[in-house]
Structures are given as structure tokens and as C-alpha cells.
Amino acid sequence: MQITVGHGGLQAVPKTFLILIEGVKISSGWKMARDVAIPGLPPPSAAQ
Structure with missing residues (x-):
């Protein structure tokens, strides 16, 4: 998943x-209980 991030005053x-989402089943359906965002590795650069 791509998330746009940036510090205050800087270009985002x-x-x-990697987003981990935990859901809880309730009587009317599903509700999101928690989400954990884990920073991913940068894509490998092309071999020269």
C-alpha cells in the first residue's frame, strides 16, 4: 500500500x-479493531 508521508513544511x-488489519465480527457485520503500518523496503535499484 502506498501512503503519502512528510514532516511539517516538507514535500510529502x-x-x-505493509498494512496489517484486524477485524472483529459484530452482529451487524465487521468492524476494524486495529491497523498496523509496517514500513516496507525500498524497491531494488536496477543493476548497472
């Missing part, structure tokens, strides 16, 4: 994250 850039 898209970063790759």
Missing part, C-alpha cells in the same frame, strides 16, 4: 507500507 512523498 509516497512510501510503501
